[in-house]
Amino acid sequence: MESYDEVFLEHGASFYQEKEGFRFGNDIVLLAEFITEFAKPQQKNLEIGTGNGILPILLSQQGFLSKEYCAVDILESNIVLAQKNAEKNGIYAQFLCQDIRSFSEKNSYRQIFANPPYMKQDGKLQNDNKKKAIARHEICLSLEEFILSVKKILAPIGALYMVYRSHRLQELLEMCSRYQLYASKIQFVYHENGQVSNLVLLEVYKGKQIKCEILKAKYIK
Numbered sequence: 001m002e003s004y005d006e007v008f009l010e011h012g013a014s015f016y017q018e019k020e021g022f023r024f025g026n027d028i029v030l031l032a033e034f035i036t037e038f039a040k041p042q043q044k045n046l047e048i049g050t051g052n053g054i055l056p057i058l059l060s061q062q063g064f065l066s067k068e069y070c071a072v073d074i075l076e077s078n079i080v081l082a083q084k085n086a087e088k089n090g091i092y093a094q095f096l097c098q099d100i101r102s103f104s105e106k107n108s109y110r111q112i113f114a115n116p117p118y119m120k121q122d123g124k125l126q127n128d129n130k131k132k133a134i135a136r137h138e139i140c141l142s143l144e145e146f147i148l149s150v151k152k153i154l155a156p157i158g159a160l161y162m163v164y165r166s167h168r169l170q171e172l173l174e175m176c177s178r179y180q181l182y183a184s185k186i187q188f189v190y191h192e193n194g195q196v197s198n199l200v201l202l203e204v205y206k207g208k209q210i211k212c213e214i215l216k217a218k219y220i221k
Helices: 026-038 054-061 076-088 130-136 143-153 166-178
Strands: 004-008 014-018 044-048 068-073 094-097 109-114 154-165 181-191 199-206 218-220
Touching: 014 054, 014 076, 026 054, 026 154, 026 181, 026 199, 026 218, 044 143, 054 068, 054 076, 068 076, 076 094, 109 143, 143 154, 143 166, 143 181, 143 199, 154 166, 166 181, 166 199
Parallel strands: 044 068, 044 109, 068 094, 109 154, 181 218
Antiparallel strands: 004 014, 154 199, 181 199
């Protein structure tokens, strides 16, 4: 039986997360802030890999509303918990347990939000916790599979908002270019007094190629 911690947010919101499973961190908070600043409200949005459903809660807190919000995850236990957290916070969203590689709706979502697995499936040491391993490693979804899925699901003109590890940025951009997706905004994230960025936030478009902006770096504690 799973055991949970309750995490309290501002303005009276709270949510549950597994003590031994997926636990949210700075990356999803940064993604929520990036989406709120640059994505368009009142769109048909899809989240890939919702985990415990924290992203729609954070977006709601920041006043970002969707016309339609669908969140998918490959693990049934994550979907059950995400639904519980949404109900607890009065969030309306559709939660689906599904492999995004076989997602049936094509060319239909105007915006996709994602914090995809960032560690290669290369035989190196993985977390013993299966849920953590799936969230962090490309066990069920490689980078190429993720980008190909995004291309298929996005509307003819649509945007991806994502957070990723900086050291894989070149690989990510090359993969996007291979599938005719183009970065329009890039923001590097540093720890205070840090010399090397460890996270990067991106806005990536399908259907139009525009000049890429390198935004002012963000610093976190």
